[in-house]
Amino acid sequence: MEFNQDTFENNYDVGDEIGSGHFAVVKRCTHSATGTQYAAKFIRKRRGGGRKGAKMEDIKKEIEILKYIKHPNVISLHDVYDTKNEVILVLELVSGGELFEYISEKDKLSEEEACRFLVQILEGVKHLHDKHIAHLDLKPENIMLLNHNSQNIKLIDFGLAQKIDPKSDIRAMMGTAEFVAPEVVSYEPLSLATDMWSIGVITYILLSGASPFLGDNKQETYHNITAIIYEFDDEYFSGTSELAKDFIQKLFVKDCRKRAKVDDCLNHPWIKPKEKQHEDVRKSAVINID
Ligand SMILES: Nc1cc2c(nn1)-c1ccccc1CC2
Numbered sequence: 001m002e003f004n005q006d007t008f009e010n011n012y013d014v015g016d017e018i019g020s021g022h023f024a025v026v027k028r029c030t031h032s033a034t035g036t037q038y039a040a041k042f043i044r045k046r047r048g049g050g051r052k053g054a055k056m057e058d059i060k061k062e063i064e065i066l067k068y069i070k071h072p073n074v075i076s077l078h079d080v081y082d083t084k085n086e087v088i089l090v091l092e093l094v095s096g097g098e099l100f101e102y103i104s105e106k107d108k109l110s111e112e113e114a115c116r117f118l119v120q121i122l123e124g125v126k127h128l129h130d131k132h133i134a135h136l137d138l139k140p141e142n143i144m145l146l147n148h149n150s151q152n153i154k155l156i157d158f159g160l161a162q163k164i165d166p167k168s169d170i171r172a173m174m175g176t177a178e179f180v181a182p183e184v185v186s187y188e189p190l191s192l193a194t195d196m197w198s199i200g201v202i203t204y205i206l207l208s209g210a211s212p213f214l215g216d217n218k219q220e221t222y223h224n225i226t227a228i229i230y231e232f233d234d235e236y237f238s239g240t241s242e243l244a245k246d247f248i249q250k251l252f253v254k255d256c257r258k259r260a261k262v263d264d265c266l267n268h269p270w271i272k273p274k275e276k277q278h279e280d281v282r283k284s285a286v287i288n289i290d
Helices: 056-068 099-106 112-132 193-209 218-226 240-248 262-266 274-289
Strands: 012-023 024-031 037-044 077-082 084-090 141-144 153-155
Touching: 056 077, 084 274, 099 141, 099 218, 112 153, 112 193, 112 262, 193 240, 193 262
Parallel strands: none
Antiparallel strands: 012 024, 024 037, 037 084, 077 084, 141 153
């Protein structure tokens, strides 16, 4: 893979830090020639046999995946620079902060607002899954608002993303404890369904502000996940619709094959607006008659 031999510093002015990730720090930056703002993700390379820094193969995988996807709800890659100690990804700037912060400020969201975010998350994940790519680290911290007053979101941080092909058997202890699916905890094969479980956790948090499987320590959290121990506590869910709970229940399914897929979620009555359902019925009716 060829990279720019030109230096990053020659082309960009670096600004304040706006985030961080696996062995990475993300800073706002400005393209000197055009004034356009981007997010520069500085990924430290692993040197020698050390454990610090990212392996070059993982960095290249993140770059390949980012180059392969283009969707309004997924962060886009603009350029890449390779230096002695780090690789710099020049990414589309999103500056509305993490969805996580937005929920914390509002404690919990109305079902309408949660749905507006979820449809975008599902559309972004559908784009990935249609290309057999699993994000594998979906959580509110990796969902950014485009800007402070917009409801637009973008999925970020493809540092753990993997191309899932039926032959390959991906097992890895990854992701953040409270969001990982049972197959991650049990070190069984991961798949696109692994993302769907995480979407269930995100939905539960959007609607309640509480985390469904979080225990007092990691072991307890992992036990809650593999035993699927959670509840819709009246303290948080007394006003929540049965449809919303049904949407979540279809995702908290241990058997990956039976877990709702991204298209099932997009067509779930809680997500697909009523009028849209009639529209689809009308369209299919016309096709049948002809
Ligand atoms: N681990 C992270 C973390 C972040 C980002 N990417 N990876 C990011 C990407 C584009 C714009 C803004 C950010 C900040 C947070």
